[in-house]
Amino acid sequence: MRKHPIILGLCLLLLVGLFFLLLTALGGGLFGKRSLVWGEHVGVVTVEGIIRNSREITRQLDDFGKDNSVKAIVVRIDSPGGGVTPAQEIHDAILSVKKKKKVVASMGAIAASGGYLIACAADRIVASPGTMTGSISAIMHFANVEELLKKIGLKSSVVKSGRFKDIGSPTRPMTEDEKALIQSLVDDTYDQFLDVVAKDRRISKDDLRKIADGRLFTGRQARKLGLVDELGDLSYAVRLAGTLSGIKDEPDAVYPAKKKSTFWELILQQAVTTLAAEMQKVEGRPEGLNYLYQQ
Template identity: 50%
Template structure:
C-alpha cells in the first residue's frame, strides 16, 4: 500500500507538536514556570521564606498574580521569623493592594512570627498548623559594645561628628541614658504601628492585645485560642478553603510565580548563584536597624538541626 505524503506529513506534524508540548511542560516543571496550557481555575502560591531583608521579589510576585486573570486567589505561604520593619510593611501593603482584586489567605508553615505575623495579618483569614510558632508581636534593635574588648587589645578610637546624636549606637562606647530614651521612643513607635495592624485585622481589643504582645511566641493552637489565628490546617487545607471561596469546582490548579530566568542556562546559573549566596549570607543573618524579629535565640532554634521537636 502506497504511503500518502500528506497523511504522513500531518502525522509527523502532530508528533512534533506533542513532543514540543511535553518538552515545554518538562522545562516548566524543572524551572517552576507556568505554561499557557494550564486552565483558568488557578490558585497562586507566594512563598515568604526566611528572614525578611528585602520586599522586592515578594512584591513582584504579588503584582504578577494581581495582573493574571486566570489566578482566582492567592495563598501567602509564610515560613519566616520576621525581619526588617520596612520590608515587612511593604509586603503587607502589597498584599492589601492585591486584596482589592483577589481573595487572599495566609498559611503558616513552621514559623510565622513578628514581621511574618504582620504579613499574615493582611490575609482575609489566617491558617496555621497546630505546632506553628507564631506571635512575637514586638519590635527590637540590636547594638554591640566592644569598648572593653578594644581596651584589652590596646585599640583606641576617635570620633568627629556634626551632632550630639550622630554616633548613637556606636560600638566603641557605652550608650548614654539620654540616647537609650531616644531609641526607646523609636522602638515604641514601631511597636505601636504593629499593634495598630493587629487590632485592625483581628477581632481583638488593644487592651487585650497588649497583655500578650510582649514578644512571647505561641503555638498555632494557642494562637487560635487567643484570636491571632482563624483555623488550624496545612497548606492544602488553605488551598481547598480558598478554592471554595472563589467558586472553583473540583481540584484547583496550584501555580507559583514565574522565575526570572528564561533558559536552562539561566536556570543553572541562577541555582549556582543562589547556593553561593546562601553560603555567604550565613555570616550576616540580618541587617542593622529596627526589626520585627523573633528573639535571636528563637531564630537560632529554627536553624537546620535545631528544630523544636
C-alpha cells in the same frame, strides 16, 4: 498537483513550533516552576527565612493579581520575621491584591513577628496546631566591642556634626539620651505593629497589649486568642482559597515561574548566596529595626 515534500515538512515543523509556543505562553514557561495546567487556579507565594527584601514577593503577588486564570492566592509563610519596612511592604501588597482576589495566609513551622504581620493582611489565616506564631514586638540590637578593642590596643576616633550622629557605635557605651531615643523608635514601630493587628484582626489595642509582649503561641493557642482563623496545612489553605473564590472543583495550585538565568548569572547567584550565608554566620543578627523572633 503534488506538494513538494520539503515545503510540506517545513509547514509541519512551523505548526509544531507554534503549538509549543502556545503551550509555553499558557503554562507560564516550560522551564518555570509554574505547572502546565488549565482552568481556575490558586496561586501560591512563598515567604521563607528572615525577611530582608520585599521586591520579589511583591512582584509575585502583583503578577498573580493580574493573571485572570488565578482566582485566589495563598501566601505560605515560614519565617521568623525580619526588617520592619519589607514586612510592611509585603503586608500592603497583600492588601492591594486582596481588592481583586481572595487571599489566604498559610503558616508553616514558624510565622512570627514580621511573619505574623504579613499574615494579618489576608482574608483568612490558617495555621498548623504546632505552628510557632505571635511574637508581636519590635527589636533593635547593638554590639559593644570597647573592651575587646582595649585588649588589642585599638582606639576609635569620631568627628561628627551632631551628638546623635554615631548613635549605636560599637566602640563606646550608649548614653542615657541615646537609649531614650532608640527606645522611642522601637516603641513607635511596636505601636505601628499593634495598629495593624488590631485593625486586621478586629482586636482592641488594650486587649492586644496583654499578649503582645514578644511571646510565642502555638497555632492552636493563637486560634483561641483570635490571632488565627483555622487550623490546617497548606493543602487545606489552597482548598479554602478555592472555596472563597468560588472554584467548584479541586483547585490546582500554581507557583510563580522562575526567572530564566544565563550560565554566568547562575554562577554569580551561587557566589552571592554563599557569601551572604557566610556573612550571616558572622553577623548573627540582621541590622536595623526589626519585627523578628530570635532564640
